[in-house]
Amino acid sequence: MLKERRIVLGVTGGIAAYKAAELVRELVRREAKVRVVMTDHACRFVTPLTFETLSGNPVATDLFQSAGSFEIGHISLAEFAELVVIAPATANIIGKMAAGLADDLLTTLLLATNAPILICPAMNVKMYANDIVTENLARLVSRGHAVLEPGYGELACRAEGQGRLAEVAEIAEEIETILAPKDLRGEHILVTAGPTQEPFDPVRYITNYSSGKMGYALAVVARRRGAAVTIVSGPTELPAPQGVVFVPVKTALEMRDAVMARLEEATVVIKAAAVADYRPAACERTKIKKKDAALTVSLKRNPDIISEAARRKGNRIVVGFSMESDNVLENARAKLMNKGMDFIVANDVTEPGAGFRADTNIIRIIDREGAVETFPLMDKMDVAGVILDRVKKVRDGGRIRDGL
């Protein structure tokens, strides 16, 4: 999603400068055009050649570079940038920026650019906790700059605490978010994701193969596009998406309670979770022992969460998924109408690359007028984009049926 986006990366002099090399790799992998500017101190930690090799572009280090290098001078870099990222940002550069100093190429460029600026601090825990650094960062935030807080853990100086440069994936995600168009600003999207687990004794449960990837992709893309996002997730192995409210649950009953408790604030509900339709009628307090005879577990129906949410629909847009192995369209249409959705996303688990666990999906979107739109095999992030485009279209078209 960063294809052809023009990013200037400012690297300053901290041990985390080596991680900036990984960041360049990641941005290039996402097809961004990356130009690197290094301070003198940064060059003591990593050589410009490293960044030149990884970015495929010359690295700028000197404000007074010869005329032949004008194309990477501070003004042309300031104009080239759609975003300037400073990673790692030391206490020194943060202080200089807050004071408006311009005594080298990077600080000069920072004053000369109109592009948004993302600051990724990394320093010793005590330096980061120092009031002056806190005040300087607050000042920069008040001027509209974005700050991605450092993580906690063991630092290069052996101290423990907050000060580690944010992970490369987090920085890349923040960059994606800053650069994405904010066409969903004002929406609060409640997404459900993953499987539910329905226990029948302390060591066993009924579940399904959902990995959460489809629902998490929706949460990530919705947040990038400016929506406030809450994700209610069954157990998955995925890290919680950043910048969203994350509500972990296990059972369908817990998911129902979590969704209904947050329904009021939601303007859009997207139910990508694979909710178990049944749960064991009883959950034994102790482990069920093996016997020679067959074991029968009796099941009872779980509440249908999306139907319940649709009954309190108001102006909300309600989107469901349909996961089928046969009669895909027919079954999806029935769910769309019976469960009171605005539109439904059908996926066929028997198609290779579709449904559970894959990074890709093949979907059809069916609306209440009966129109069916078919999409090819796509990455789940792109599928999320298509679904959110449709949400936007429904919102813009005013085709919201009040209180079904």
Ligand code: PMT
């Ligand atoms: O998580 P992944 O590995 O990425 O896989 C993605 C997915 C296949 C799980 C996803 O794309 C998907 O299809 N999710 C819905 C699966 C499902 O439960 O479909 P369904 O046809 O059984 O249910 C229809 C709709 O009713 C769904 O929106 C479901 O969330 C909702 N539902 C179902 C049962 C229930 N008790 N309450 C509900 O709200």
